[in-house]
Amino acid sequence: MSRSIDLAVIPGDGIGQEVVAQGLKVLNAVLPQDVKLETKEYDLGAQRWHRTGDTLPDAELEALRNHDAILLGAIGDPSVPSGVLERGLLLKLRFAFDHFINLRPSKLFPNTATPLAGRPDIDFVVVREGTEGPYTGNGGSLRTGTPAEVATEVSLNTAYGVERVVRDAFERAAARPRKKLTLVHKNNVLVYAGHLWKNTFDRVAAEYPQVSTDYLHVDAATIFFVTQPERFDVIVTDNLFGDILTDLAAAVTGGIGLAASGNINPTGAFPSMFEPVHGSAPDIAGQGKADPTATILSVALLLRHLGYDTEATRIEDAVSADLAERDGAATRTTDEIGDALAVRV
Amino acid sequence: MSRSIDLAVIPGDGIGQEVVAQGLKVLNAVLPQDVKLETKEYDLGAQRWHRTGDTLPDAELEALRNHDAILLGAIGDPSVPSGVLERGLLLKLRFAFDHFINLRPSKLFPNTATPLAGRPDIDFVVVREGTEGPYTGNGGSLRTGTPAEVATEVSLNTAYGVERVVRDAFERAAARPRKKLTLVHKNNVLVYAGHLWKNTFDRVAAEYPQVSTDYLHVDAATIFFVTQPERFDVIVTDNLFGDILTDLAAAVTGGIGLAASGNINPTGAFPSMFEPVHGSAPDIAGQGKADPTATILSVALLLRHLGYDTEATRIEDAVSADLAERDGAATRTTDEIGDALAVRV
Numbered sequence A, B: 001m002s003r004s005i006d007l008a009v010i011p012g013d014g015i016g017q018e019v020v021a022q023g024l025k026v027l028n029a030v031l032p033q034d035v036k037l038e039t040k041e042y043d044l045g046a047q048r049w050h051r052t053g054d055t056l057p058d059a060e061l062e063a064l065r066n067h068d069a070i071l072l073g074a075i076g077d078p079s080v081p082s083g084v085l086e087r088g089l090l091l092k093l094r095f096a097f098d099h100f101i102n103l104r105p106s107k108l109f110p111n112t113a114t115p116l117a118g119r120p121d122i123d124f125v126v127v128r129e130g131t132e133g134p135y136t137g138n139g140g141s142l143r144t145g146t147p148a149e150v151a152t153e154v155s156l157n158t159a160y161g162v163e164r165v166v167r168d169a170f171e172r173a174a175a176r177p178r179k180k181l182t183l184v185h186k187n188n189v190l191v192y193a194g195h196l197w198k199n200t201f202d203r204v205a206a207e208y209p210q211v212s213t214d215y216l217h218v219d220a221a222t223i224f225f226v227t228q229p230e231r232f233d234v235i236v237t238d239n240l241f242g243d244i245l246t247d248l249a250a251a252v253t254g255g256i257g258l259a260a261s262g263n264i265n266p267t268g269a270f271p272s273m274f275e276p277v278h279g280s281a282p283d284i285a286g287q288g289k290a291d292p293t294a295t296i297l298s299v300a301l302l303l304r305h306l307g308y309d310t311e312a313t314r315i316e317d318a319v320s321a322d323l324a325e326r327d328g329a330a331t332r333t334t335d336e337i338g339d340a341l342a343v344r345v
């Protein structure tokens, strides 16, 4: 295990700065003395774009490549046309660094307010494909702005891309106590992509007889997310379905303030990137109201990815314990939550 | 108003037969004496396909075209390869009859079991586009079944198609007390289709100053469906997002057993088709366990479409009253529910 971590930090927009500060605070607190942590901050996001017109210049992409990992806060601001930063920065990073595993655990922690009656026992992880599907930017518009406009979006799916994420999901399912993997797609309508996913899934399944498998259409999956979320263990799905399902998963497990994610390249060829699932929430930025827990849990995913399992578990346990003791009525500031967790780890 | 209804009935698969029988029972009960109801049943679905290989032959498509409306139960069976009946029958009907409005009301009726804590006040309608998006069947697979396979799905969106559904949604919103319309898309990633939708929406909005408008990404929308569903009045969205959102909407409003839908061509050029949102549920078929309420509410949509507003409202009121009096513990058979509603209307 490397005893140094060279971390790139992209605070980004809105509440990004605040939550990342708490993530780093907890990271510093949890790391053993002998691990040298170096961080380098990158000024990317809405402000930079307004100032210079840059989203992610090649030189910075090149520089980012040399870090061990990236911690990202949030990207996006209403003052920037929709899509500019998402495509030009966030998705550019995910694609350039071939983050084909978009890992999103969902767990209903004690004492958190789920909108679901009866507080079901929720503990699953979504393995979302991160480099294909309708996210490739493959589309166009003809006669734009006229009554004869045609706009297309192409979902691209390759055996190469589907197989690697499906294999990763089987590995993760095999390593969990329940050993259950659900494929979510819409193969009754999206028959070409759907069949590629389903056939790949069935073929790889034969190599994992210990993993029980299941298939759900994406529409049906949303039903089970609210009526029977305890049925899920590991879910593997396409980029867009994964986007939708993980926001819903965050909502039923106490909100987007707790949902962590990792954009992972398991081969190590590129740095992986860890970020909360939530957005930049410009309406509450700078007020100390943002919950940094999602970022702090993303730091745990980052540590696990880099081989610091004990430290990752310490953060996750601290979050559990902290939430268990949290007084439902008292709301804490961003800083207070970070402090509490830094002390606990 | 025409005082006769010439109705095509496609019971379809699984529980389709059972629920359609109750729909027709209530339809017969609610119609005034002087309205002549003629029904013709079409044998389409899994059994027919097994027997003859047909999904929807041209002659039957032609015959269906001449009815005033179509009542459909459910299509689909595990014994048929995924996609065959969906694309070859259900979607073929929606596309051939240019059902560009897929209307799906969501209402939390009294006494129904929502998975949401606190029983929020839910009463919205999703206007789902029905003839474009990723549902056009425009895609393909290259080197199928090999490690070099590439599979695509193309979402097709036209100004013509988007504008007509957006206009319809504004009309519906303007006619409701709250007069609120939310566009749901994913225009930060699907920038071409997303911008066509957003620009069209904004342009038409200028003609409806009395309607307040809102935009949500589809992932964020799923969060609000479970945390704040009362915020929605009318939602307009793409074919695939509408598919996903309406199953979730059904789940939070007491389940798919109550969710009705209309595949509507408002121009009258083709017969509109009414069907429950639920599938064929082969696991409970033939056992009298299926809830026919979704089909009965679809009959109400059918009546309203044909101009029988009073009768439509009578059915909707009967369902409300019936549910309000329903004993939470007692489960009733498909037939009993149909009888109870037929008596009430």
Ligand SMILES: CC(C)[C@H](C(=O)O)[C@@H](O)C(=O)O
Residues within 6 Å of the ligand: A086, A090, A091, A243, A277, B188, B189, B219
């Ligand atoms: C901001 C957006 C591009 C992004 C996505 O769609 O992947 C976000 O919703 C997420 O889930 O990380």
Ligand SMILES: CC(C)[C@H](C(=O)O)[C@@H](O)C(=O)O
Residues within 6 Å of the ligand: A188, A189, A219, B086, B090, B091, B243, B277
């Ligand atoms: C069966 C399937 C093709 C259909 C759809 O995706 O539209 C169904 O899910 C629906 O919502 O009516």
